[in-house]
Amino acid sequence: MQPDLAETNNIQKLISQIGGGLDQFLRFEHPDAVRPDANWREYLDVSLPQHGVGIDQVVEDLLKQVIPNGSPIPKPGFTSFITTGATSASVLASTAASIASPQRYGITSFNLLEDVSLRWLATMCQIGHMQGVYSSGGSVANLLALGAARQHAFEKLGHDAGAHGVTKPVHIYASAESHHTIQRSAGVLGIGRRAIQDIACDSQGRMRVDALRAAIEKDRDCGIVQMAIVACAGTTNTGAIDPLNEIGEIAKEYGIWFHVDGAYGLPGILDERIRHLYDGLEMADSVIVDPHKWLGAAVGVAATFVRDRQLLFRAFTQEPADYLEGAIEQTTDSAPTIEHSLDDFGVPYYDFGVELSSPCRGVVVWAMIREIGVEGMAQRMRRHNDMATFIAKAAREHPNLELLLEPTLSICCFRYVAPGVTDLDAFNRQLHRRLIRENQNMPSTTLVNGKLALRPCFVGARTSHEQARALLNDVLRIGQELALNLT
Ligand SMILES: Cc1ncc(COP(=O)(O)O)c(C=O)c1O
Structure with missing residues (x-):
C-alpha cells in the first residue's frame, strides 16, 4: 500500500483516536500485560513487512495490541520506581x-x-x-x-x-x-x-x-x-x-x-x-x-x-x-x-x-510549570511527603508493622512483622510478590541497615492519600493471610 499523504497529514483525527485509547488506559481497568490469555507477543513479534498496512491498521494495532499492554508504571498505586506516569500537560x-x-x-x-x-x-x-x-x-x-x-x-x-x-x-x-x-x-x-x-x-x-x-x-x-x-x-x-x-x-x-x-x-x-x-x-x-x-x-x-x-x-x-x-x-x-x-x-x-x-x-x-505554577508543584511535593509520613506513623503504631527508617521525602521504608516468624526478610519478600501479583499497590523492596523493607516511593501526579491508605490495608491483609498459613 502506498503512503497516502492526505491521511498521514490528518493528525487531528489520528491523535483523537489514540487519545481515546490512552484515556481508556488511564482508567487502569485493563489487566496486566502478562496474563495467560494475552496474545500480543505473537501478534507483534513478526518478521519485517515488505508491504505496509496503512495508517488505519497501525492505529488499530496501537489501540488494541500496544497501548493496553503497556507498563504499570503510570498506575496511581505503582510506587516501585522513581519513574512516573506523565502528566497530560x-x-x-x-x-x-x-x-x-x-x-x-x-x-x-x-x-x-x-x-x-x-x-x-x-x-x-x-x-x-x-x-x-x-x-x-x-x-x-x-x-x-x-x-x-x-x-x-x-x-x-x-x-x-x-x-x-x-x-x-x-x-x-x-x-x-x-x-x-x-x-x-x-x-x-x-x-x-x-x-x-x-x-x-x-x-x-x-x-x-x-x-x-x-x-x-x-x-x-x-x-x-x-x-x-x-x-x-x-x-x-x-x-x-x-x-x-x-x-x-x-x-x-x-x-x-x-x-x-x-x-x-x-x-x-x-x-x-x-x-x-x-x-x-x-x-x-x-x-x-x-x-x-x-x-x-x-x-x-x-x-x-x-x-x-x-x-x-x-x-x-x-x-x-x-x-x-x-x-x-x-x-x-x-x-x-x-x-x-x-x-x-x-x-x-x-x-x-x-x-x-x-x-x-x-x-x-x-x-x-505553566499549568500549575510553583505552588501547584509544591502542593504535590507536600502531598507525597505527607503520604510517606502517614505510612511511617501507621508503621510506628501498628503492632504488626515496623518502621525501618523515618522518611525524609516521599519514600517510606517499613515492613510487616508476623509474630513468631524469624526470617522476616523472606516473609516480606513473599508479601511483596503478592502485592505485585494483585496489580494494584506496587511498592519496591530495598535493604535498610540489612533488613528487607517494603519501599513505596510516592511521585506520581495521579497518586493520592487513597493509594497510601490502600497500600497499608493491602500489606496488613496479605501479611495476616501469610501469617495464618504459617500456623
Ligand atoms: C538519585 C538518582 N540519580 C540518577 C538516577 C538515574 O536517572 P535515570 O534513570 O533518569 O537515568 C536515578 C534513577 O532513579 C536516581 O534516583
Whole structure:
C-alpha cells in the first residue's frame, strides 16, 4: 500500500483516536500485560513487512495490541520506581515538540523555551544563579556534570581533558548510597569506574562527613587528581539527603568540585517544612534534577546545572562539521541581522552535552510549570511527603508493622512483622510478590541497615492519600493471610 499523504497529514483525527485509547488506559481497568490469555507477543513479534498496512491498521494495532499492554508504571498505586506516569500537560507538549520542532536549533519558540524553562526550573529549585542544559535522564545529566568537573580539575593543571583525555589517576568521592550510574559516568569519561571512592553513610543513609574527610586526606599529595565530591539530595533507596552544608564546606576547603545529584529529590526543596535540609546547595558547582521523576514529565527529561555553561562547552564541544557550519547562517559581525529562523543556531545546546539531535524538552517543563505554577508543584511535593509520613506513623503504631527508617521525602521504608516468624526478610519478600501479583499497590523492596523493607516511593501526579491508605490495608491483609498459613 502506498503512503497516502492526505491521511498521514490528518493528525487531528489520528491523535483523537489514540487519545481515546490512552484515556481508556488511564482508567487502569485493563489487566496486566502478562496474563495467560494475552496474545500480543505473537501478534507483534513478526518478521519485517515488505508491504505496509496503512495508517488505519497501525492505529488499530496501537489501540488494541500496544497501548493496553503497556507498563504499570503510570498506575496511581505503582510506587516501585522513581519513574512516573506523565502528566497530560507534559504529554501534549512533547507531542507538540515532536511534530513542530524536531531539533533545538534555530530561532524558534521551542529553542527559546529551552532557556526559559531552564531558568524557571533553576529558580524553582533555588539555584537561580546556575545555567542548565537538558538531556535524556539522570544518568546522562550526572555524566554531563562530571564532565564539567573533569574539565575543571584538569584545567587547573593547565590541561584540556575534553580535547586530550585524562593524564593522571583521578578519584571521585561519592556517597555509598549514590546512584550506580555515577560509576558508569566515570567509565564513560575515561576516568574508570574504579575511580569512585565509596564514602560510608550513617544509619539514616546520609554521607558521613568524617569518612569523606578521611578519604580526601588519604589521597592528598600522592598524584591523584581529586576531581569531585558527589552528594545526594534524595537517595534512590530511601530519599536521604546528605549534609550538603558540611560537604560543601569540605569541598571549598580542599578546592574540590561539589556535585549534588538531585535527580529525584531536588524538587523536595519546595516543601518548606524540610527546606533547611537543602542548606548548602548554594555551594554546589553542579546540580542535576530530573523533571521526568517527581515533576511528572514524560520520560526523557533531565537537567544539569553549572555556574557557567562555557565549562560544559569546553568539555563536550564537537569539532566543526562542514555540513553543520553551512546549514545555518550564523550571525557574525559581517552578517549581523536575523531575518529568518535559520539565520542563527540559537543557544548551542548541542555543544553543552553529548546529544546533537535531541527532542525539545524545555517545552515540556514550561508546560508543566505553566499549568500549575510553583505552588501547584509544591502542593504535590507536600502531598507525597505527607503520604510517606502517614505510612511511617501507621508503621510506628501498628503492632504488626515496623518502621525501618523515618522518611525524609516521599519514600517510606517499613515492613510487616508476623509474630513468631524469624526470617522476616523472606516473609516480606513473599508479601511483596503478592502485592505485585494483585496489580494494584506496587511498592519496591530495598535493604535498610540489612533488613528487607517494603519501599513505596510516592511521585506520581495521579497518586493520592487513597493509594497510601490502600497500600497499608493491602500489606496488613496479605501479611495476616501469610501469617495464618504459617500456623
Ligand atoms: C538519585 C538518582 N540519580 C540518577 C538516577 C538515574 O536517572 P535515570 O534513570 O533518569 O537515568 C536515578 C534513577 O532513579 C536516581 O534516583
